[in-house]
Amino acid sequence: MRNIVLITGASSRSGARTARALADAGDTVYAGMRQTAGRDAAQAEAAAGYAAQRGVDLRVIELDVNLPESVNAAIHRLVAAHGRIDVLIHHAGHLGTGPAGALTPEQLAELNEVNVLSAQRINRAALPYLRAGGRGLVIWVFGPEPASAPYFAVEAAMDYLAVSYSAELARWGVETSIVAPGSPAGRSGRLCGEIARIVALPAGRRPYRVRLDVPPSAPDTSAYGAALSAAGTAAPPGPGGAAWSPSAGARAS
Template sequence: MSSSTSKVVLITGTSSGIGLAAAVAAAKAGWHTVATLRDPGRADALRKAAAEAGVELDIRQLDVTDEASVAAAVDGVIADHGRLDAVINNAGAGHVGTLENETVDDVRKVMEVNFFGVLHVSKAALPHLRASGGRLITVTSVGGVIGQPFNEAYCAAKFAVEGYMESLAPVAATLGVSVSVVEPGAVATEFVNNIGLDVEAEIAAAGPYGPAMGNYINRTVAQFSNSAQTPAEAAVAVLEALTADSPAFRLQTSDWARGFTGTKLSDLDGSAVLGLTGGWVA
């Protein structure tokens, strides 16, 4: 059991990528780190990274789409550690598709993981974060600021998270809870592989959207090959949100991400964004 003065952070989606890197970084920074993942059988890489860094992690099961799993995980942290000082919502799932070629149920599934999963964890944690004057941090995406071709469902979920947290932030602040979102750009993680995209099959099945999808995929593969951050680099911004005296509400993980999101945030009529993304599929 942690001492009553030791800060405790719970992180979701730590089997790989940013979640894994953030868990190790938080532990190295002196936090009691509860690293959660949907499938404990996928924790080998997490354990190896912790061992190589010389840190200890409290690894637990948590499925963000299952309210009972979320409640059990949060209750377990309080029972074992006595407090909860921060939550990092990192669990998410990628999705590529377009409206005419997928079902509304497909879109609902994307929302369940990327939006409602964040709400499940945040709602369960908030009473404890109020008690500790803690922090609620959510890893979103540059896709939560700028809509991207063939990412309608994914970007819709990330837009929803950003809007929800931006609206919640001033309310939570009245009770001493800091709310932040972290916006990565391209990150060299298993996240992209986990989409399970069969490129040739997707293009063949896209019908009249095939040429545009091919252009989008070629552009995106090139971007990830040439300019993707490492998970550890992206996790620096997550750690800043966790440890800074007065963290910003919105943090990007790279200069590229700052430039990209800045296009939208200074684009009052939307023409700059659509001019940019239209070039991806033309």
């Protein structure tokens, strides 16, 4: 049976590649993007073009994980079309760069908002449908290393949230996979294929935790990378810099 998949943060390079890999595997994929007619218009157009060229079921959906009304509208649209959600992928988030001492409380709250509270918004809207179906999969995607200490603090909160949800959801037959790319090269080069592999596995055989580590110098030779480069979808900038910037290392939106 074809899976109905929702992935957040699909306007980023790795999010777009993951959505395309799942669509190529035969799933119906809803690629959540924050502003499909604004800042993400080029990525939305590229996804639509990819779907038309490959003949796959890849659909762009407006989804701002920071806005409850946007989250609820996206989930309602998806369920109205299919009556269910099979796979939920938490990919949206931000990497902050810079020393911990440069971070204001407001900036830490912003980082927590995008990475942790947004996942809770999505869960509260989407998980009732997975529980009702008595099956499904939730995948949590973490950022690459190295990153900043404040980001790791927020990521730890996200990890504990994922672990807590895994225990709660297991009684309804909903599985959890936590995927950590490790290095930026691991994220760029292997993440999309690994997530597609996990989704395709039979229920009960999916890994609980996966860490992808590849040499940082490994070239990006995938077809997805070439397609995205041609479409103008740039890779997210790497970590670094003396001043704190919550958006400078954005991993998804």
